[in-house]
Amino acid sequence: MAEVETLDMDTKNQQFERDLGKIIAFLETSAYFKARDLLLEYNAVDIADMLEDILEDIGIEKVVIIFRMLPKDVSVDVFSYLPGDDQVNIVQAITDREISYIMKELDFDDKIDVLEELPANIVDKILEKTPREERKLINEFLNYPEDSAGSLMTPEYISLQDTMTVAEAMAYIKKEGMDSETVYTCYVKHGGRKLEGVVSLRALVIADDNTKISELMETDYVYLNVMDDQEEVAEVFKKYGFLAIPVVDNEHRLVGIITFDDIMEVIEEEITEDIERMGGVMGDDEHKEYLDMSVFRHAKNRLPWLLFMTVTLMITGTLINQFEAVLSQVIVLVGYLPLLMGTGGNTGTQAATLIIRGLSVDEVDLKDVLKVLWKELRVSILIGIVLSIFNFLKIVLVDQQSAAIGLTVAIAMIIVVMFAKLLGGMLPMAAKKIGVDPALMATPMISSITDMVSSVIFLFTASLVLGIAL
Amino acid sequence: MAEVETLDMDTKNQQFERDLGKIIAFLETSAYFKARDLLLEYNAVDIADMLEDILEDIGIEKVVIIFRMLPKDVSVDVFSYLPGDDQVNIVQAITDREISYIMKELDFDDKIDVLEELPANIVDKILEKTPREERKLINEFLNYPEDSAGSLMTPEYISLQDTMTVAEAMAYIKKEGMDSETVYTCYVKHGGRKLEGVVSLRALVIADDNTKISELMETDYVYLNVMDDQEEVAEVFKKYGFLAIPVVDNEHRLVGIITFDDIMEVIEEEITEDIERMGGVMGDDEHKEYLDMSVFRHAKNRLPWLLFMTVTLMITGTLINQFEAVLSQVIVLVGYLPLLMGTGGNTGTQAATLIIRGLSVDEVDLKDVLKVLWKELRVSILIGIVLSIFNFLKIVLVDQQSAAIGLTVAIAMIIVVMFAKLLGGMLPMAAKKIGVDPALMATPMISSITDMVSSVIFLFTASLVLGIAL
Known part of the structure; x- marks a missing residue:
């Protein structure tokens, strides 16, 4: 974003629209590098927004070209913010190697979302190239009923042992933190797979290095069952205002976590359904714009x-x-x-x-x-x-x-x-x-x-x- | 919460209602200790919910008694989750010393919310006992227009210098983290009061100890102006899904942060207003149940x-x-x-x-x-x-x-x-x-x-x- 110092919301929106107009003009005259450089002044959410608008205005071809010109790490983020339809369009237009890269880098739960949207033949092609362990996990996740907590969760969380000290835990987080959906809440087990407690990164950071995790962890945590309906999941998030909630199976084994950003969409769709029903419109099973x-x-x-x-x-x-x-x-x-x-x-x-x-x-x-x-x-x-x-x-x-x-x-x-x-x-x-x-x-x-x-x-x-x- | 292993949402709700019934029965027979012990099996959000129901059922007196019997740290949390009306009732019924304790321990933004609800004479009494520095800050915050970003923000954030190393920053967070609304996003300055960048705790935890903050911080962060309307604030939170967003004044000086939990209520009220207007009901300025x-x-x-x-x-x-x-x-x-x-x-x-x-x-x-x-x-x-x-x-x-x-x-x-x-x-x-x-x-x-x-x-x-x- 340009370094403007007194920028209220309206000015920000105006600037967004103005830059979007410029980018579209660049694309129309095939000035791709100029378009890319201006695009890169924005963050991934804004870039995804712009690509959506560009797609609507001048079609998928130019969007695919500019998408491929983004730095790889940016393109993965942008991809995760695009609506399902656009993701499918882009996947169908780019090369297998590019798909592999995006699939490798996407957060696990975003990956599941994309795979659920894609046609079966492309899913098969992607799964072929996925390591066996992850393929097993993906297939398991794809099997949870739609709209269940299981279909919303991610297995990418930090799992600690209650016998660790704070210093050991912090070292572990430093090592594993990159691949985790959140590091701000960590989940504590005692040997087996059962969830024993949760501990916040904040508590770890503030505590002494030698404190045992078992002393810091909270045991009256809130949790969800894999089969809970997404409406119930949304209710629990709204009630407690937590960033992440652990999901357990019927044996109370920790199988994943749901993070706040993933449930926001669900909450918004529920509200839309309510409003539409109140206005006499019966919603579809799947929300469409x-x-x-x-x-x-x-x-x-x-x-x-x-x-x-x-x-x-x-x-x-x-x-x-x-x-x-x-x-x-x-x-x-x-x-x-x-x-x-x-x-x-x-x-x-x-x-x-x-x-x-x-x-x-x-x-x-x-x-x-x-x-x-x-x-x-x-x-x-x-x-x-x-x-x-x-x-x-x-x-x-x-x-x-x-x-x-x-x-x-x-x-x-x-x-x-x-x-x-x-x-x-x-x-x-x-x-x-x-x-x-x-x-x-x-x-x-x-x-x-x-x-x-x-x-x-x-x-x-x-x-x-x-x-x-x- | 009791250690039940396969507990779906309905069972949880039923247990909540059953325990609530028991607590009310205990209170009616003045078995206060039994009521308190059962209450303490729940977390602060649930306890606040129960106190609301108890108040409705058997009146404020018993609620004040049981509230005073809670451990002090729990009572502050519970207090912050009660609706404004109930907070006022409790403040008017408890002693000055108890009020002072609660006021001292409440997060700054919750404190401002309570003070806005209380009658002027009680506000004066509370401000008398507040240290001069904080009183100045409170008065300043009470002066931001209602519904502005300024009225929603808190000054309790972690502020780092861009010249610090990661190790220095972590030591600083360990020291100051207890009093901060969030430690998960830290705000970076360069000498003065101007906001230069933001850095996540996650990035700090994963980075090497000797890395400079200036290398880690992001400079294309999203921010709000103190005078932005709360509707705009809600829009920005919904769009980006961030946990916290910094608020700056017209000179781009960092004056506070708004955290996600504080904007959730605003979003819910906006939706309620929309739905009511669509149903032909004109809302009030201030939402009332x-x-x-x-x-x-x-x-x-x-x-x-x-x-x-x-x-x-x-x-x-x-x-x-x-x-x-x-x-x-x-x-x-x-x-x-x-x-x-x-x-x-x-x-x-x-x-x-x-x-x-x-x-x-x-x-x-x-x-x-x-x-x-x-x-x-x-x-x-x-x-x-x-x-x-x-x-x-x-x-x-x-x-x-x-x-x-x-x-x-x-x-x-x-x-x-x-x-x-x-x-x-x-x-x-x-x-x-x-x-x-x-x-x-x-x-x-x-x-x-x-x-x-x-x-x-x-x-x-x-x-x-x-x-x-x-």
Whole structure:
């Protein structure tokens, strides 16, 4: 990065974009060395970002050329930060020797990720050239179920014996540290493969040289099982804020560690899935970026809720038609129908959104169900009264309708808001209770139900207040 | 934690809940020592969790008693994991001497957080007893704008000179490491206060004792400015995945560091705010948990969008009433109105949700606007055709309505879906372009517009297809 001394974030982004533009211009005029030198002023994360943009703009060929011109150690780092698709594209375009180099240098867990993405024939070619011991380990790791702790972990950790002294441990770390995913937490065994404790590098650095590891190690460490689902893994990381967590098998033997950076992506994907479900989009098993997803798959993800809503909205329509007597006598009521239905949907969605998010960050617990309902009941009465008064005045004063029509809307409004808020508060909790994702209980589900109920409440209130026989 | 060898997450949670129940029972019978011993089998994060639950169940008094019975070093850690409200409650209930101890031992940034929450008179009392040098520093930190990098950082970092050897640096870290927030990244200066580079503990541990720091340090490090907003800080952490990032002032002098654990909360709050806004709830400046927020504040956060929707839904009603001629002649159309409006709202929200999330995780960029529109256009045609056919068949075959009415709904449906998807794709990008939070362009805004437009499209199509003069 250039040595600019007062650089706020915006300026940094602008400079990034400007340099990216220059690099693309260099590549287009085949000034590869200039492009490379400018690229190398950035760190590996930024370079990967730039290559992605370049690939989108002017295609894979130039990206492969510039990628091959990077110093080897840089190219491995950059490669590990590229998205899976781009990695596959690059692997297919470079020589076997270059692939071997990258594969040799990649961290073990990144290697597994790449191998999972690659076509089988290329995987075979790579495995052929891998030393037998590592090939065995790779095959073992490729066999853990997708989305399990086993599929996320790396076997590259520092393992100490509890009988070592601090000086011995530090010498060992100096020797092995280069190949380890993290050296900041070390894992302690006693002879066998069982995990006995963990010790932080910080504790080692601060302690006296002659202290025994057994005295320094912590034994109430947090750990995961290889078969734990990645959602549980993410929960544990979020809860404890650790940098790395050891993974053990059913015999409590240490088989790997998961580091924070590997779980960040999982956490982000979980949040994306939640948000999309709340917006009525069913996610895929495997996350794909918006622009990379095909039109058919987009349609496939969106149609389930739309068809469900079509059916419920048709039922709503049929229900409304039952009140033809009311509607044909007072056709102006049709104009207020969207108001009641829309308010029901929105106010219910608000409550559901708060509860779904509350459940997912553990601010709300299943045992709080009565507290939630009591809170929503009071909030809905307050909001219902405000909206009723507002609507009554508007209908009577602005629309110049009769007080009876104003009263119909006002009464129906309070009932609809109360119903919707209680439903929105309760449905996500009920879903969680029976093991369904609460995020599915947002807009589409809530508004399906409130649409039906709101229109019936409104037209039924109208028949009572206006004295029209059904 | 008990030594159970095959313990999956569910069993762990169950054990947690069971032990929590026992502890509460002990406290209720005043068996404090038994409660404490069981509590101490857990780590500080879990103990803080349990104290929160205990406080909710049986009140603050017993929590204060058990808190005071914890070993001092544990109590400081537990204190730092408690939510702000509980910290204030405990500080107000314990003695000055205990407060002094906790304040002395807390990490600097946690201390600042606690002081920001406490009432002014208690802050004054605490500052009185703080050494002058630290008091000066605290006052300085309390003065950074809320939500700035300055308010998140800590001055407790390891600072090395570039002329040191690795052996000298390690000796220095051994001496100072105890009081530093992290020792895993060290910050290198050259005489003055300016930041020259960073060096990881890993690099130090692996290097030879006589290597100079200037040879090991990286100079293309990422840094933040004290005045950067916490959203930008969160972006940088998410992008690079670093454990700690240095914060400099306008003269590029190192004033503090921000560590990953401190930004995690910020990231979570930003996501909560986004999700709530997408659900039509306006967040507060300061995040408060759902159950802790008063009924009035809940109502205040939800009313703005509801009132906005009320106004737009009334306009929709007025628009519908313009088509009285159509509606009174073919009253059955009223039953299909919710179908069109609902589908418009849902299908628009789906597109908006995907784009809002895509923008926030940088999968979609403002320059992609044409690609987004082209994608949504094709998706909407596909979905529109599926829904149209489905609806036409249902109307003609099941509802036994005329083909003309089926055709009206089918034609209007395709137009509505296309309009809603393009709107949903475009609005969040337009919002971002003009500096408005895209999350505000979800359900309430999209459905307000689509409600109006869908009903007009539907009734206008009806007048054309059915040949009814407006």
